[in-house]
Amino acid sequence: MSDRLPGFSTLAVHAGAQPDPTTGARATPIYQTTSFVFNDADHAASLFGLQAFGNIYTRIGNPTNAVLEERVAALEGGTAALAVASGHAAQVVILQQLLQPGDEFIAARKLYGGSINQFTHAFKSFGWNVVWADPDDIASFERAVTPRTKAIFIESIANPAGSITDIEAISTVARKAGVPLIVDNTLASPYLIRPIDHGADIVVHSLTKFLGGHGNSLGGIIVDAGTFDWSTGGKYPMLSEPRPEYHGIRLQETFGNFAFAIACRVLGLRDLGPALSPFNAFMILTGIETLPLRMQKHCDNAKAVAEFLAGHPAVASVSYAGLASDKYNQLARKYAPKGAGAVFTFSLKGGYDAGVNLVSKLQLFSHLANVGDTRSLVIHPASTTHSQLDDAAKVKSGAGPDVVRLSVGIEDKEDLIADLEQALGA
Numbered sequence: 001m002s003d004r005l006p007g008f009s010t011l012a013v014h015a016g017a018q019p020d021p022t023t024g025a026r027a028t029p030i031y032q033t034t035s036f037v038f039n040d041a042d043h044a045a046s047l048f049g050l051q052a053f054g055n056i057y058t059r060i061g062n063p064t065n066a067v068l069e070e071r072v073a074a075l076e077g078g079t080a081a082l083a084v085a086s087g088h089a090a091q092v093v094i095l096q097q098l099l100q101p102g103d104e105f106i107a108a109r110k111l112y113g114g115s116i117n118q119f120t121h122a123f124k125s126f127g128w129n130v131v132w133a134d135p136d137d138i139a140s141f142e143r144a145v146t147p148r149t150k151a152i153f154i155e156s157i158a159n160p161a162g163s164i165t166d167i168e169a170i171s172t173v174a175r176k177a178g179v180p181l182i183v184d185n186t187l188a189s190p191y192l193i194r195p196i197d198h199g200a201d202i203v204v205h206s207l208t209k210f211l212g213g214h215g216n217s218l219g220g221i222i223v224d225a226g227t228f229d230w231s232t233g234g235k236y237p238m239l240s241e242p243r244p245e246y247h248g249i250r251l252q253e254t255f256g257n258f259a260f261a262i263a264c265r266v267l268g269l270r271d272l273g274p275a276l277s278p279f280n281a282f283m284i285l286t287g288i289e290t291l292p293l294r295m296q297k298h299c300d301n302a303k304a305v306a307e308f309l310a311g312h313p314a315v316a317s318v319s320y321a322g323l324a325s326d327k328y329n330q331l332a333r334k335y336a337p338k339g340a341g342a343v344f345t346f347s348l349k350g351g352y353d354a355g356v357n358l359v360s361k362l363q364l365f366s367h368l369a370n371v372g373d374t375r376s377l378v379i380h381p382a383s384t385t386h387s388q389l390d391d392a393a394k395v396k397s398g399a400g401p402d403v404v405r406l407s408v409g410i411e412d413k414e415d416l417i418a419d420l421e422q423a424l425g426a
């Protein structure tokens with residue numbers, strides 16, 4: 001190509017990949033190996049000392065995974081990325097680089113229930129403390145900042161309600177506080193929203209969802225925007241101070257605008273060990289090739305389903321930012337003009353029991369705990385994904401007792417509406 005920058009669909013197919021130099025294979029091979037042969041002793045020493053890039057051991061890096069990392073970094077507009085075993089693993093690796101025992105991070109209250117549980121309970125054993133803020137009240141993020149604050153964490157499109165977060169406004173708070181903004185972009189995918197364009201410093205995904213897209217492989221990824229100065233104020237010693245395990249290298253000084261991705265790999269992934277299987281990387285790469293086609297169909301179907309539900313007498317309300325009447329519609333127009341995503345919630349007039357009954361009556365929608373599949377999915381969050389929360393917390397997170405969450409797939413919209421119609425009638 002000339003100096004023309006490739007478009008999104010071209011990057012989804014080609015970024016990071018070349019024909020295999022040995023066999024000529026056009027599809028990225030699955031390098032199903034644990035380790036790699038060194039050229040000689042000097043080569044081995046330079047790899048272990050971070051003086052050269054290359055393959056050592058699949059727990060730290062793998063050629064199949066590397067293609068996936070480069071592709072997602074290109075789609076998100078980042079400088080580098082690291083693929084790991086799951087979205088939850090990605091969150092642990094990110095915060096390990098940023099927080100010391102006793103430190104705090106601020107998180108939007110509207111989050112995936114598993115993240116709320118991880119932040120509230122599991123992270124306590126590391127001495128990491130979460131402070132909750134309301135994404136509908138930007139000032140609540142400002143009020144939550146203390147000298148111990150080391151990061152702010154939000155979702156671009158919040159799970160389960162599908163609400164849109166004002167990334168730029170919260171980025172302003174993060175800049176003022178001198179801390180990085182982490183954005184979980186799982187529900188939007190870079191096809192709909194690129195958080196780095198709006199002030200994010202780190203982007204995280206569950207690759208399991210829309211990027212992989214087929215419900216067959218777990219994975220997570222961390223994208224470094226290359227926008228944050230990790231040496232400022234000595235807040236982030238993992239990146240700014242000499243690393244004894246690497247002969248005193250300062251990662252920020254040595255690796256510049258992709259230092260955070262390097263830290264996640266050579267400190268987090270190396271020692272915590274949540275490596276992504278090369279087979280899963282291959283499956284997710286294959287899914288990403290059709291991401292633009294799938295996401296547009298997801299969004300078109302979701303809007304049609306939401307419009308149907310908004311007019312049904314058994315439905316009390318629909319929370320979908322793609323509806324003109326929705327409170328998040330203006331934010332959706334700003335951040336996600338191609339579509340407001342495929343995950344949203346609606347409330348039933350019959351309350352908790354009606355929600356439980358509905359999921360049992362649906363036939364085309366699969367009742368399971370996942371989103372982002374080609375197939376349409378349904379769950380009652382209050383009895384499943386958010387069941388660990390008390391009633392007040394469920395309501396605050398958008399998962400009240402009367403709420404049902406849909407992840408709308410790529411089937412024919414008429415069939416999806418017919419399935420909901422018969423279940424609501426039953």
